[in-house]
Amino acid sequence: MAAISSQTRLARWARLPSWGNWSLGTVATLYLVLILIIPLGALVQNGLQGGLGVWWQALTQSIVWHALWLTLWTAALASGINAVMGLLTAYVLVRYEFPGKALLNAVVDVPLAIPTLITGVMFLILLGPQAPLGKWLASVLHVQILFATPAIVLVLLFVTFPFVVRAVQPVLEALDREPEAAAATLGASGWTIFRRVTLPALALPLISGTLLSFARSIGEFGAVVLVSGNIPFQTQTAAVYVQGEIESADQLGASAISLLLLAVAFTLTLIVDGIQQRSRHVGGAA
Amino acid sequence: MTPATTSQTPAPGHPAATAVRSGRLRWVLIGAVFLYVGLLILLPFGALVVGALSVGIKGILFAFSDPNLQAAFALTLGVSVITVLVNGIFGLVAAWILARARFPGRNVVNALIDLPFALSPVVAGYLFILIFGRLGPLASIEDSLNISVVFAEPGVIIATVFVTLPLMIREMIPVIAALDREQEHAAATLGARGWQIFRLVTLPAIRWGLLYGIALTFARALGEFGAVLVVGNDIQGSTETAPLYIYRAINNNDFGSAFVVALTLGALSLALVTSVEWLRRRHTVRL
Numbered sequence: 001m002a003a004i005s006s007q008t009r010l011a012r013w014a015r016l017p018s019w020g021n022w023s024l025g026t027v028a029t030l031y032l033v034l035i036l037i038i039p040l041g042a043l044v045q046n047g048l049q050g051g052l053g054v055w056w057q058a059l060t061q062s063i064v065w066h067a068l069w070l071t072l073w074t075a076a077l078a079s080g081i082n083a084v085m086g087l088l089t090a091y092v093l094v095r096y097e098f099p100g101k102a103l104l105n106a107v108v109d110v111p112l113a114i115p116t117l118i119t120g121v122m123f124l125i126l127l128g129p130q131a132p133l134g135k136w137l138a139s140v141l142h143v144q145i146l147f148a149t150p151a152i153v154l155v156l157l158f159v160t161f162p163f164v165v166r167a168v169q170p171v172l173e174a175l176d177r178e179p180e181a182a183a184a185t186l187g188a189s190g191w192t193i194f195r196r197v198t199l200p201a202l203a204l205p206l207i208s209g210t211l212l213s214f215a216r217s218i219g220e221f222g223a224v225v226l227v228s229g230n231i232p233f234q235t236q237t238a239a240v241y242v243q244g245e246i247e248s249a250d251q252l253g254a255s256a257i258s259l260l261l262l263a264v265a266f267t268l269t270l271i272v273d274g275i276q277q278r279s280r281h282v283g284g285a286a
Numbered sequence: 287m288t289p290a291t292t293s294q295t296p297a298p299g300h301p302a303a304t305a306v307r308s309g310r311l312r313w314v315l316i317g318a319v320f321l322y323v324g325l326l327i328l329l330p331f332g333a334l335v336v337g338a339l340s341v342g343i344k345g346i347l348f349a350f351s352d353p354n355l356q357a358a359f360a361l362t363l364g365v366s367v368i369t370v371l372v373n374g375i376f377g378l379v380a381a382w383i384l385a386r387a388r389f390p391g392r393n394v395v396n397a398l399i400d401l402p403f404a405l406s407p408v409v410a411g412y413l414f415i416l417i418f419g420r421l422g423p424l425a426s427i428e429d430s431l432n433i434s435v436v437f438a439e440p441g442v443i444i445a446t447v448f449v450t451l452p453l454m455i456r457e458m459i460p461v462i463a464a465l466d467r468e469q470e471h472a473a474a475t476l477g478a479r480g481w482q483i484f485r486l487v488t489l490p491a492i493r494w495g496l497l498y499g500i501a502l503t504f505a506r507a508l509g510e511f512g513a514v515l516v517v518g519n520d521i522q523g524s525t526e527t528a529p530l531y532i533y534r535a536i537n538n539n540d541f542g543s544a545f546v547v548a549l550t551l552g553a554l555s556l557a558l559v560t561s562v563e564w565l566r567r568r569h570t571v572r573l
Contacts, residue, residue: 020480021383021387024379024382024383025383025387027376027379028376028379028380028382028383028384031376031377031379031380032380032395032398032399035444035447035448035451036398036399036401036402036448036451037398038417039413039414039416039417039448040398040401040413042413042416042417042422042423043409043412043413043416046416085319085322088315088318088319089319089322089323091315092315092316092319096312096315096316098316100320104319104320104323106560107323107327107328108323109559109560109563110327110331110556111327112559113505113555113556113558113559113560114331114509114552114555114556115506115508115509115510115511115529115551115552115555116509116511116512117509117511117529117532117533117548118334118509118529118532118548118551118552118555119330121334121532121536121544121545121548122330122331122333122334122548123330124536125330125333125334125336125337125545126329126330126333131333133333154326157326158326158327158330161323161326161327190311212403212404215403215404216403216404218404218406219404219405219406219407219408219409220406221406221407221408221511221512222407222511222512222529225512226533226536238406239406239407239408239409239512240408242406242408242409242412243408243512243515243516246408246411246412246415246516247519251416251421254412255412255416258406258408258409258412261405261406261409262405262409265401265404265405265406266397266398266401266404268404269397269400269401269403269404270393270394270397272400273393273396273397273400274393277393
């Protein structure tokens with residue numbers, strides 16, 4: 001008897017429907033609707049107010065088009081570089097023992113804890129015309145980094161560095177070493193083993209980490225606004241352009257690009273979530 | 287270091303020459319990673335430390351004596367505390383439901399929750415201008431109640447809550463999913479009620495995850511810039527948070543103060559996240 005009543009009580013506690021869970025569910029739904037869904041809905045409604053034609057027209061103005069293109073290629077370049085360096089960092093952290101490993105592992109997380117505006121301040125100091133490095137770059141190498149596109153890529157590299165490392169690392173740790181050993185027995189070289197055996201097993205987390213970096217780079221503002229110089233047609237990114245439009249109260253322009261950024265962010269998030277769920281299933285089955 | 291032995295599974299019959307080469311390669315790879323991380327992350331961080339300390343004790347004291355800075359820090363702390371309370375309580379509830387309930391459209395809800403991670407903070411701030419701004423649907427209600435949200439503190443708070451919303455939920459979903467249901471079952475068998483089970487069994491099991499979620503949310507709220515700039519419009523003495531103070535100082539060529547405040551805020555945020563991470567790791571190991 002006692003067992004049955006405890007079962008019912010547990011069922012009441014753990015499973016819908018029960019009064020407690022219904023009220024928790026209502027609270028959670030209200031919270032998400034008020035803070036996420038209504039504000040996002042407002043942007044969709046506002047952005048599409050004039051119809052798709054007006055939206056497209058606002059996007060294809062040459063100043064907007066240039067900002068979008070700059071945002072796209074800097075984000076792609078930064079996430080591409082961090083895909084390679086993040087994969088390498090995760091590999092080194094999981095497979096090798098060396099002095100300073102714990103420190104390296106801790107430093108990987110630093111960009112996650114540093115506000116992005118402060119990342120911008122860091123690079124401003126490092127590359128500024130008064131700093132030794134900035135002076136050297138300008139006088140010896142004659143390269144303009146600050147207030148030019150290289151600075152945009154640099155801050156994006158800093159901000160997105162942890163994503164691929166932290167996506168790949170746990171999967172690599174859990175990876176079965178048997179196939180690699182078998183390939184080695186069959187005479188495969190180290191690089192062949194990595195390319196044909198290890199890398200395919202890491203493909204899903206590598207892609208999801210890279211897409212996450214890309215999404216973050218597309219929307220990055222605080223670090224970019226300080227170091228890019230924000231010159232229209234040259235170094236002005238989409239997020240910085242939108243901020244200017246909002247400041248000058250141009251709702252049409254601001255809404256059009258904001259809606260595009262929202263659509264891109266949501267699509268990428270859906271893909272990343274899908275990949276993460278799939279790799280969890282694969283990991284669970286193995 | 288003998289390069290002939292690697293930590294990799296030794297392959298039988300593998301030529302020793304390959305092992306030597308892969309041993310050398312290993313140090314090249316380790317060196318490349320240290321170089322990359324050193325140049326990309328540690329060097330800029332060091333530049334900030336040097337830049338802030340080079341203004342000297344006098345410069346640092348002068349920076350902190352500015353009443354506008356004190357007001358900015360007070361606002362930042364207040365906004366962060368409110369954000370942690372809102373996202374802590376409601377985020378925990380949402381995580382609880384998402385970890386345990388099955389319902390149609392879960393994938394879309396999951397992606398929506400992660401969206402503030404990927405959405406530009408500028409757009410995040412703009413959302414609340416659309417709703418609460420002068421052209422928004424709530425303008426007349428705000429007028430009749432004589433409150434303003436946009437270009438005022440409530441807007442700063444709502445935007446910060448939006449931007450930090452995923453942190454608590456994402457932190458808590460795996461923690462709640464990994465909970466040992468047997469213990470709850472045992473407590474229920476012994477006659478405990480739902481709230482008692484939560485307080486005496488569930489809460490102690492999730493407290494490190496909870497603390498980490500709070501620390502992440504707080505640190506992120508301390509440093510939020512883009513959304514707050516857009517929705518608050520950087521009004522000194524009203525909506526100017528510490529990051530906005532830094533931005534204003536840089537635009538006014540007051541680099542000394544900007545660097546000092548940037549280092550303070552960065553160090554605060556970093557210390558908060560790393561200390562809680564360290565605490566959690568220690569306790570997880572002990573358990």
